[in-house]
Structures are given as structure tokens and as C-alpha cells.
Amino acid sequence: xxxxxxxxxxxxxxxxxxxxxxxxxxxxxxxxxxxxxxxxxxxxxxxxxxxxxxxxxxxxxxxxxxxxxxxxxxxxxxxxxxxxxxxxxxxxxxxxxxxxxxxxxxxxxxxxxxxxxxxxxxxxxxxxxxxxxxxxxxxxxxxxxxxxxxxxxxxxxxxxxxxxxxxxxxxxxxxxxxxxxxxxxxxxxxxxxxxxxxxxxxxxxxxxxxxxxxxxxxxxxxxxxxxxxxxxxxxxxxxxxxxxxxxxxxxxxxxxxxxxxxxxxxxxxxxxxxxxxxxxxxxxxxxxxxxx
Numbered sequence: 001x002x003x004x005x006x007x008x009x010x011x012x013x014x015x016x017x018x019x020x021x022x023x024x025x026x027x028x029x030x031x032x033x034x035x036x037x038x039x040x041x042x043x044x045x046x047x048x049x050x051x052x053x054x055x056x057x058x059x060x061x062x063x064x065x066x067x068x069x070x071x072x073x074x075x076x077x078x079x080x081x082x083x084x085x086x087x088x089x090x091x092x093x094x095x096x097x098x099x100x101x102x103x104x105x106x107x108x109x110x111x112x113x114x115x116x117x118x119x120x121x122x123x124x125x126x127x128x129x130x131x132x133x134x135x136x137x138x139x140x141x142x143x144x145x146x147x148x149x150x151x152x153x154x155x156x157x158x159x160x161x162x163x164x165x166x167x168x169x170x171x172x173x174x175x176x177x178x179x180x181x182x183x184x185x186x187x188x189x190x191x192x193x194x195x196x197x198x199x200x201x202x203x204x205x206x207x208x209x210x211x212x213x214x215x216x217x218x219x220x221x222x223x224x225x226x227x228x229x230x231x232x233x234x235x236x237x238x239x240x241x242x243x244x245x246x247x248x249x250x251x252x253x254x255x256x257x258x259x260x261x262x263x264x265x266x267x268x269x270x271x272x273x274x275x276x277x278x279x280x281x282x283x284x285x286x287x288x289x290x291x292x
Contacts, residue, residue: 046102047163047172048282050227055234057108057272062183062238064265065115067246071258072116073123082124085117093173097166102283104276111176112269118180119239126188133189140182144232147174158224175228183235191240197252202240209233 048054072081092113095106122140125131151171152158163172190201212229215221246261247253276282 045161045164046096046099046107046169047160048102048104048107048276050160051282053272053276054282055230057269058111058231058234059238060265060269060272061108061112061115062180062235063242064112064262064269065119065180066184066239066242067258067262067265068116069119069123070243070246071262073120075259078124078127082117082120085113085120089113089117096173097169104273104282108269108273110173112266114173114177114180115235118177118235119184122181122184122188126185133185133193137182137185137189140178140185144175144178144182147171147178148228151175158228160227176231179228179232180235183232183237184239187236187239187243190236191243191252198240198244198247199252202237202244205233205237205240209237 069081069085072084089110092106092110096110099106122136125136125139126133148158151168155162155168155171160172163169187201187205190196190204191198196204209230212221212226212233216223216226242258242261242265243253245254245256246258247255249255
């Protein structure tokens with residue numbers, strides 16, 4: 001019985017087998033590497049998963065930052081208050097950048113200090129330098145757009161689920177700081193310049209905060225875009241209600257006191273972050289980096 005051979009010869013058969021085996025080995029290795037990377041990267045991420053509790057704490061930190069900043073600026077010398085805020089932010093950011101994975105209390109301490117100092121930065125432009133809220137809002141909006149463009153051109157993604165390199169983390173925190181300053185200026189602009197008052201502004205920003213989520217659910221708005229729109233809006237949303245509760249009645253507030261509001265909100269944040277630290281509810285699920 002004759003042995004069948006390829007029209008191109010036996011050497012070609014051997015080469016074809018080798019290429020087939022090499023391709024199979026390569027594909028298996030690549031699949032295995034992808035699986036290993038998928039298991040490793042969640043532990044390397046420096047930010048929490050986006051859950052309902054994430055948004056609750058985020059809004060609380062914005063409100064706390066507004067109340068704490070107002071208390072420090074108006075109860076002690078504004079220069080000393082800004083120095084204290086800057087020092088607290090520096091310490092919190094140093095801790096966050098030094099750790100190699102997401103640690104709830106460190107991450108939320110950084111967010112809280114950004115909230116305090118971000119409020120001070122926006123207030124300094126208006127109160128200290130006399131810059132109108134419309135101008136500061138426009139300035140911070142442009143600055144945020146520039147950061148987003150630079151981040152995307154450099155990293156090809158704006159997803160917070162890809163925050164596991166130092167450069168991406170720096171882009172992330174630059175975005176967070178600018179978003180806080182923008183939200184502060186926008187909230188003060190609607191409450192003061194536009195004359196809506198704190199409560200009405202809070203309700204308006206609360207509705208705007210929910211719209212991206214509804215658009216994501218109903219018309220499949222891009223998840224990353226929906227996340228960042230809502231993220232920016234948490235600042236004026238929480239801060240407006242903090243001002244409404246803490247400011248004096250002649251300023252359209254309830255007059256409960258900024259110091260008292262700050263203490264209550266800080267206690268709530270500590271309780272919720274402690275819960276996350278114990279339960280790990282914000283690190284259990286794994287989502288692809290293409291999502292927000």
C-alpha cells in the first residue's frame with residue numbers, strides 16, 4: 001500500500017504539523033496568561049468597585065467636605081485653614097499612592113481630603129480673588145476636559161477599573177480633584193449667582209445625578225461616560241444639601257451649623273467605610289476594564 005503524501009512533498013506536511021502545534025500552544029498560552037491577568041489585576045486596582053454604597057459614601061464625602069471647609073474657613077483664619085487642608089490632602093494622597101492595592105479607609109480618606117481642599121480651592125478663587133462663579137465653573141470645566149483628553153490619548157481608556165498603574169492613578173486623582181472643584185463652583189453658581197438657593201439646587205443636581213444612570217439602563221449610554229457625568233454631579237448634589245442644612249436661615253439654610261453637620265457626616269462615613277473594610281463588598285465582584 002502506498003503512503004499518501006502532500007502534493008508539495010513530505011517536508012511540507014511536517015512543517016504544517018509543526019505550525020499547527022505551535023499555533024495551538026500559543027493560543028493556549030495566551031488564554032492562560034489572560035486568565036492569570038484577569039485574576040491578578042483586581043487585587044492590583046487602586047479604586048473600589050462601583051456599587052450603591054460607593055455612591056452613598058461619595059455623596060456623603062462631598063457634603064462633609066463642604067461643611068468642614070466652611071467651618072474651618074469661617075471659624076479660624078482662612079490662610080491657616082487652607083494650609084491645614086493642603087497638609088491633610090498631602091498626607092492622604094501620599095498614603096494612597098504608596099499602597100499597592102485598594103484599601104478602603106485610605107482611599108476614602110483621600111477622597112474626603114480632596115472634598116475638603118477642593119471646596120477651599122473653589123472658594124479661594126471666588127472669595128479671595130473675587131472671581132465670579134461663572135468664570136471659575138468654566139475654568140474648571142475646561143481643565144477637566146483637558147485632563148480627560150490627555151488621559152485618553154495616553155492610556156486609551158478612562159475606565160476606573162483599569163487603575164493599576166502609577167500613571168493611570170495620577171490621571172485618576174487629577175480628575176477627581178478637578179471634578180470636586182468644578183462641582184463646588186457649579187453648585188455655588190446655581191445657589192448664589194442664579195438665585196436658586198441651596199435646597200432647590202440640591203434637588204436639581206440630584207435629578208441630574210440620576211439621569212446618566214437612567215440613560216445607561218434605558219438607552220445604553222456608554223458606562224464610562226455615564227459614570228464620570230454622575231461623578232462630577234455628586235459634588236454639587238451633596239454640597240448643596242450640606243449648605244442647606246448648615247447655613248444660617250438668612251442664607252436660605254436651616255441653621256443647624258456647619259460644624260455639627262460635619263461631625264455627623266464624618267461619623268456616617270466612618271461607619272460605612274468600616275463596614276466595607278469588614279465585608280469587602282466593594283472588591284468581591286470583577287468587571288471587565290471596558291466598563292466604568
